[in-house]
Amino acid sequence: MRQIAYTRGQALPAILEQRIAILDGAMGTMLQRFRLTEADYRGERFKDHPKDLRNNGDLLSLTKPEVVRDIHEAYLAAGVDIIETNTFGATRIAQDDYGLGELALEMNRESARLARAAADKFSTTDKPRFVAGALGPTPRTASISPDVNDPGARNVDFEQLRQSYYEQVQGLTEGGADLLLVETIFDTLNAKAALFAIDEYFEHSGERLPVIISGTVTDASGRILSGQTVTAFWYSVRHARPLAVGLNCALGAALMRPYIQELARVAPDTFISCYPNAGLPNPMSETGFDETPEVTARLLREFAAEGLVNIVGGCCGTTPDHIAAIREAVQPLAARGLKREYFYKEAA
Template sequence: MTASAPARAAALREALATRVVVADGAMGTMLQAQDPSLQDFQQLEGCNEILNVTRPDIVRSVHAEYFAVGVDCVETNTFGANFAALGEYDIPERVFELSEAGARLAREVADEFTASSGRQRWVLGSMGPGTKLPTLGHAPYMTLRDAYQQNAEGMIAGGADALLVETTQDLLQTKAAVLGARRALEATGADLPVICSVTVETTGTMLLGSEIGAALTALEPLGIDLIGLNCATGPAEMSEHLRYLARHARVPLSCMPNAGLPVLGKDGAHYPLSPSELADAQETFVGEYGLSLVGGCCGTTPEHLRQVVERVRGMVPGERDPRPEPGAASLYQSVPFRQDTSYLAIGERTNANGSKKFREAML
C-alpha cells in the first residue's frame, strides 16, 4: 500500500532534517539518447515535455535508471513546462497537462521502487526558468507567476512530493516561480516543501549580476524550505557561494552541480568530472557546509549518482551555526542593516535635470 501524499511529504521533510537525501542527475541528455522521433515530439522538436504524453516509456526508463542506483528522489520531466518555454512552441495552454503527466509518470515509477525496496522514494516537481527574464522586460511578471501556478498545480495533481524551483537566473523570475508554487499549494490545500535552487555563473554572480547574498535576502522571506545551487558550473566553482549560504541561511541547503565545466572537443562539448570526483565533492560539501540535499545537473549520469549515493549513505548534514544578517537587497547585492557611526541611507538615484515634472516636485 502506497503512502498518502501528506505522509510522503512529512517523511521527506523528516529525511531532509535528519540525513542526506540524494536526488537524480541530468534528464534531457538521457531522453535524447533514446533518439525520439519528430513524431514523438508532435513536430515540436526538442520539447522534451511532450514525451510525457507521447513516449511515457522513455521518460519512465530514465526515472527507473536513477532509482535503480539508489537515489531517494527523481525530478519530473517538466523543466520546460512553463509559459516562456512552451510559448516558444506556441503551446502555452498545455502547461497544466504536461506538468501533471510528468509528475504522474515519476510518481508511478517512485511507487514501484518504494514497493519493491521497502524504502520510500520521492518525486521533486521541476520548475525551470523558461526563456523570458521579467527584469529585462521579456515577459510580464504576473503572466509568468500565474503560469508557474498552473505548472505547480499540475505537478501537485500528478503526485509530486516537493516543488523544486531550479536553475534560476533572474531574481524576479525566481520570485514569480516561488510565489506561483505557494499560490498553487494554497489553492489545492497541499502542504509540500518548496525548494529553490539558483544558478551562479563562472562570473561569481547570477546571469543578471545578482550576488548570492542578494538571492538569499530576497528569497528566504518567501517561505522556501531549502535554498541551494545548481547548473552553470561544477562543484569547485560553487564552494565559495555554498560557504556564504552555510554561514547565513536559516533554511537547509542543497547542491546539484554539473559534471564540471564543459570542454569543447571534436565531437562537441563534454563534461570532464568523473563520478568519483563528483562523489568526493559532495561528501566534502555535506561535511563542510551541512548540505541536506545533493544531486547532479548537466553531464551527470546514473553512474555519477550511484557513487554519490555510496559515498553519502548514512551521513548526516554537517553542523552549521548560521548567523542570519538582516538586510535589504537590490537586484545585485544585499545591504545589511548595520550601522557604524554614520547614518544609513536607503534611496534611489534621481535625475532632476532629465524630468521637468520631477524637478518641480522636488522644488
C-alpha cells in the first residue's frame, strides 16, 4: 500500500475529526433574488447567441461574475467552511443544450477562480475556507431510457460522460478547487463516469484532491432514481475511497433522517455529509419551500446530536440565513466519530 499525497485540502480530514464542517447553501435560490434578465445572462459577449440563455446559472461566472462573487461572500460571511463552485451544470453535455458546450473548460476554470478568491478573502489561520469543485449529474442518464416505449434507448453513454467530466475536473482543478464534490447523484453509472474521470485526471496531472460523493434519494421509496437503495449506492462507489459520502437535495431534513441513518450505519469508516433542501414545496414562502432556517437548523442539530454527520449545509431553497442558523445549531456538538482510523490509501 502507498499513501496518497494530496496536493490540496490536506487540512480537511483533521478538521472533520474535530468538529462538524459547514457547507454553503443553494446557488440557484440566491440567483433568483437578483431577478436577472435574458440580457444579464447574455452580457456583451453572448448578445447575439442564437439560443435563449436565461436560467443558465453557470454562464453567469463569465457574464455576471460579480453576482456569483457576492453569493459566495454571503455564505462565507454566514460562517461556512466550504463553498461550492458555480458549476452544477457546467459540463459540456449540459452546456450543449444551450449551444455553449465548447465553453465548459473555461466556465469551470473561471468559476473555481471566483470561489477561490472569495475563500481566500475570508480565510484566517484559525478558520481556513475551502473550495469544493461541484460536479452535477448532467441532464442525461446512462442507466434509464428517455423513451418509455424503448427501454433499451439511451441518450448518453459512459465514454461521453467520462470525457465531459474529465474536462470539468481539469477546469476546476486549474481554477483552484481544494476538493471535488460529485453531487446530486440520481444515476450511479453517471457517478461512476465522474469518479473514473477524476481518477484519470489525478493520474495524468499528478495532483490529487479529496473527493466527496453525494447521492440523492428522490422519494419515499428510499432509492435513487436509477433504483439503488442507499446501501447499494454506497457499495457501488466506495472503491473511490472518498473523504466523505452523503446525501443532498431532493428531500428536506425531516424526510432525509432515515436515509442518513442508513448511510452512517453502512459506511462507518467514512465521513458523512448531509445537505438537504429546505423542505416541501410551498409557493407562499420566499424560497418556495416550507422549512424555515430555524426548522432546518433544529433538524440538523438532531442529526449531529445523534452522531450521524461530519459535514452539513443546505441545498435547494436554502439561503445564508439557513446556513447561519445551521452553523449556530451544530457548532457546540461533536462531529460523528469514525469506527476505526481512516487512512487514505490505494493499492500500489
